Amino acid sequence: MTTSTAPHPGGARGANAPREGTILVRDLGHRFGDKTALEDGLELRVEAGGVVGLLGPNGSGKSTLMRLLVGLVPLERGAISVDGVQLEKDGLEVRRRVTYAPGELHLYGELTGEEHLRVLLRARPAAALRRARETAEELGLPLKRRVRGYSHGMKRQLVFAAAMAPSVRVRILDEISEGLDPAKRSQILDHIEHDAASGTTILLSSHHLGEVDRACQRIVFLSAGRIIADETAEAVRARAARVLKLRFPESADGEAVAAALQGADVETLSRENGVFRLVLEDEDPRPFLGRLAAAEGLPAPLSIEHGRLSLRELYRSLYGVEGT
Amino acid sequence: MLHGLKSYLVYSFGFLLVLEIMIAAAIYWWPTFEDNAQNIINIASRIPVLGGLATTVKEKGVSAYVYGQQYFKGCAALGTAACVLFAAPSVAGEVHRGTMEMWLARPVSRSRLFTERWLGGFAAIAVPVVLSSLSIAWMLPWVDDSMPLGDLALTSLHMVLFLAPIYAATFAWSSIGSEPMRISFVMLFLSVLAFAMYLVEAVTNYTPYRIVDIRVFLDIEATGRLDWRYYVPLTAATLAGYVVGLRSFLRRTP
Numbered sequence: 001m002t003t004s005t006a007p008h009p010g011g012a013r014g015a016n017a018p019r020e021g022t023i024l025v026r027d028l029g030h031r032f033g034d035k036t037a038l039e040d041g042l043e044l045r046v047e048a049g050g051v052v053g054l055l056g057p058n059g060s061g062k063s064t065l066m067r068l069l070v071g072l073v074p075l076e077r078g079a080i081s082v083d084g085v086q087l088e089k090d091g092l093e094v095r096r097r098v099t100y101a102p103g104e105l106h107l108y109g110e111l112t113g114e115e116h117l118r119v120l121l122r123a124r125p126a127a128a129l130r131r132a133r134e135t136a137e138e139l140g141l142p143l144k145r146r147v148r149g150y151s152h153g154m155k156r157q158l159v160f161a162a163a164m165a166p167s168v169r170v171r172i173l174d175e176i177s178e179g180l181d182p183a184k185r186s187q188i189l190d191h192i193e194h195d196a197a198s199g200t201t202i203l204l205s206s207h208h209l210g211e212v213d214r215a216c217q218r219i220v221f222l223s224a225g226r227i228i229a230d231e232t233a234e235a236v237r238a239r240a241a242r243v244l245k246l247r248f249p250e251s252a253d254g255e256a257v258a259a260a261l262q263g264a265d266v267e268t269l270s271r272e273n274g275v276f277r278l279v280l281e282d283e284d285p286r287p288f289l290g291r292l293a294a295a296e297g298l299p300a301p302l303s304i305e306h307g308r309l310s311l312r313e314l315y316r317s318l319y320g321v322e323g324t
Numbered sequence: 325m326l327h328g329l330k331s332y333l334v335y336s337f338g339f340l341l342v343l344e345i346m347i348a349a350a351i352y353w354w355p356t357f358e359d360n361a362q363n364i365i366n367i368a369s370r371i372p373v374l375g376g377l378a379t380t381v382k383e384k385g386v387s388a389y390v391y392g393q394q395y396f397k398g399c400a401a402l403g404t405a406a407c408v409l410f411a412a413p414s415v416a417g418e419v420h421r422g423t424m425e426m427w428l429a430r431p432v433s434r435s436r437l438f439t440e441r442w443l444g445g446f447a448a449i450a451v452p453v454v455l456s457s458l459s460i461a462w463m464l465p466w467v468d469d470s471m472p473l474g475d476l477a478l479t480s481l482h483m484v485l486f487l488a489p490i491y492a493a494t495f496a497w498s499s500i501g502s503e504p505m506r507i508s509f510v511m512l513f514l515s516v517l518a519f520a521m522y523l524v525e526a527v528t529n530y531t532p533y534r535i536v537d538i539r540v541f542l543d544i545e546a547t548g549r550l551d552w553r554y555y556v557p558l559t560a561a562t563l564a565g566y567v568v569g570l571r572s573f574l575r576r577t578p
């Protein structure tokens with residue numbers, strides 16, 4: 001069986017027809033029993049080519065959305081088209097046209113890495129297996145060894161090697177960088193950027209902003225099953241750059257410190273566990289830091305962090321949503 | 325868990341080896357059994373059903389003995405266990421170990437994935453049953469006896485038809501469930517219960533193991549054909565199990 005990326009006869013026609021390489025989600029919603037996984041009316045359009053990050057904390061609906069996109073979870077409401085093929089009409093054709101790396105890593109421990117690649121790339125052209133081997137070797141994976149002897153990161157890389165191998169227009173990678181050390185993560189993001197540069201559409205999920213933002217041109221934020229923000233990565237980085245975290249000695253008077261920090265150059269101020277979190281009016285923190293240095297009676301801060309945010313902090317600071 | 329041709333071959337070969345060893349040993353001891361048939365009947369008669377079996381063997385000779393050893397003792401007891409142990413983890417095992425998502429995400433239709441695994445597991449049981457039965461024709465000359473290959477082929481087919489619904493029912497449950505150990509335990513308990521019922525005269529006619537009674541195989545041998553009263557319901561039950569399993573599998577989420 002070959003992996004065709006030609007236009008599909010079952011695909012929609014007309015001016016509003018989904019194009020190849022795109023991901024279109026209309027009026028989606030999903031429930032698992034009484035629990036709402038994705039709120040009704042979810043809309044998403046991903047144009048062909050480039051990397052789109054899907055960010056959200058655990059339980060925000062990222063994995064459910066990704067599973068819906070490849071037909072692993074039955075569509076209850078709305079419509080999905082991937083690479084020009086409507087999922088509800090031909091889910092199998094969608095799976096031929098995309099690769100998917102699951103977020104939850106459960107592999108057949110008794111198989112070797114090489115055997116596992118064969119299992120993962122079943123029904124793909126032989127060239128895909130060859131490319132997967134090359135990627136795995138480049139990542140330093142011992143393909144002759146049984147997978148039960150692999151570390152978590154090695155398993156993640158094996159799944160990544162398989163997901164990147166077939167020639168398709170769309171890749172859906174769930175938590176692909178989770179559990180990797182910074183060097184491997186960087187190597188994987190290099191692969192992703194290179195692949196996207198050749199015109200592939202990549203939807204990448206993570207619950208850590210700093211893990212994937214380097215590769216993303218656009219970031220979609222999910223919280224509690226709904227999209228709460230959809231911005232270019234540049235805009236998100238600029239907003240994140242406005243966040244400053246200051247830690248003062250425990251002996252410092254919190255009220256007095258808060259009063260000293262307040263000013264026209266501060267948009268919001270919050271305090272948690274002795275750390276003051278400020279969203280500045282400007283991306284450049286220097287004017288604020290200058291004012292801070294000149295403030296009388298204010299103790300010297302123990303630490304100053306600028307532009308480094310966990311996703312939870314980003315949610316709270318930028319979108320006013322608890323990232324849980 | 326059975327995934328891939330290699331594992332099917334390994335499991336199937338293991339099952340074949342056990343059946344061959346059992347039937348070879350039984351055939352080796354056939355002359356001793358024949359010489360002591362009356363004593364065995366006397367001992368077995370304490371359980372009337374067993375006494376009846378021993379009497380049938382004494383009256384009908386080597387073919388009744390072979391049917392009892394190969395089918396009733398070997399394939400029915402071990403075959404049932406093999407059906408349960410091969411089928412129970414087929415789908416539920418994937419869910420249990422979390423590999424279901426990876427299994428389904430590939431560009432292969434669900435009905436094909438299901439059918440391949442169903443047939444692969446079933447072949448891993450059916451082929452050893454048929455091959456070990458046919459090998460009896462080659463073993464019997466060791467004890468200066470013989471049986472036609474056609475009789476062995478036909479009776480082994482009846483045995484396979486008996487095992488098929490057990491396999492299909494277990495597979496269907498596996499397609500719905502997520503705990504292969506529980507499925508195996510319950511199915512094995514039911515089969516042991518049914519086997520025990522066979523030995524109790526008052527309820528012996530209410531157990532499915534009556535379908536693989538020595539007398540049924542002797543009837544097949546005598547008529548030279550399968551009995552439709554058995555193969556029609558057995559086939560229907562197998563197909564029903566397959567359809568229930570497939571429909572459940574098509575709707576499953578990882």
